[in-house]
């Protein structure tokens with residue numbers, strides 16, 4: 001190897017060669033298959049890896065196209081770790097998350113979600129409940145009617161794990177469609193909506209890599225919902 005090559009490899013390592021190098025590191029005895037790295041316009045910050053017909057295809061969100069090499073390296077550890085079912089060391093997860101949490105990157109991610117994200121909800125009018133009515137009733141009862149109404153929608157998916165969700169980039173509360181059902185107690189729906197309204201009330205505090213979503217303040221406020229325990233019990237009973 002000529003000194004020029006050594007020098008240039010120190011200053012610039014292509015994403016492809018980073019993946020090849022990391023592959024050698026984590027599977028030293030396996031010959032490295034052909035690796036193709038592409039940057040794609042996804043609607044979020046996800047990246048994917050596949051092993052097909054003896055070749056590895058990596059599709060990375062274009063948000064990371066200008067990322068520093070150590071971040072690409074961390075991502076290579078994470079994705080190849082996934083591929084071989086051998087999770088990456090925590091330092092790589094940490095490095096990667098730290099980068100995604102940078103203020104400028106967070107801004108880009110939220111912008112991309114807004115402009116590329118497809119509509120994944122069904123609007124506020126369900127077949128049983130209207131989310132605008134639910135929101136405004138709670139707004140009047142617990143927030144003095146002072147909360148500006150965000151976008152509201154029923155989810156397409158009847159999710160039992162994600163009952164509700166506040167999406168700050170679309171400024172929208174989404175409620176799982178399992179509650180749009182005559183068998184679903186209104187109290188349970190009220191409670192889930194109240195919870196999401198509190199997310200609007202207490203904006204997310206980004207500190208380091210940890211997204212502190214349910215602060216002690218949030219939790220204390222949540223308990224002021226007069227049917228807190230009852231609603232929790234109902235939710236448990238629903239499945």
Ligand SMILES: [Zn+2]
Nearest residue numbers: 195199213214
């Ligand atoms: Zn929450």
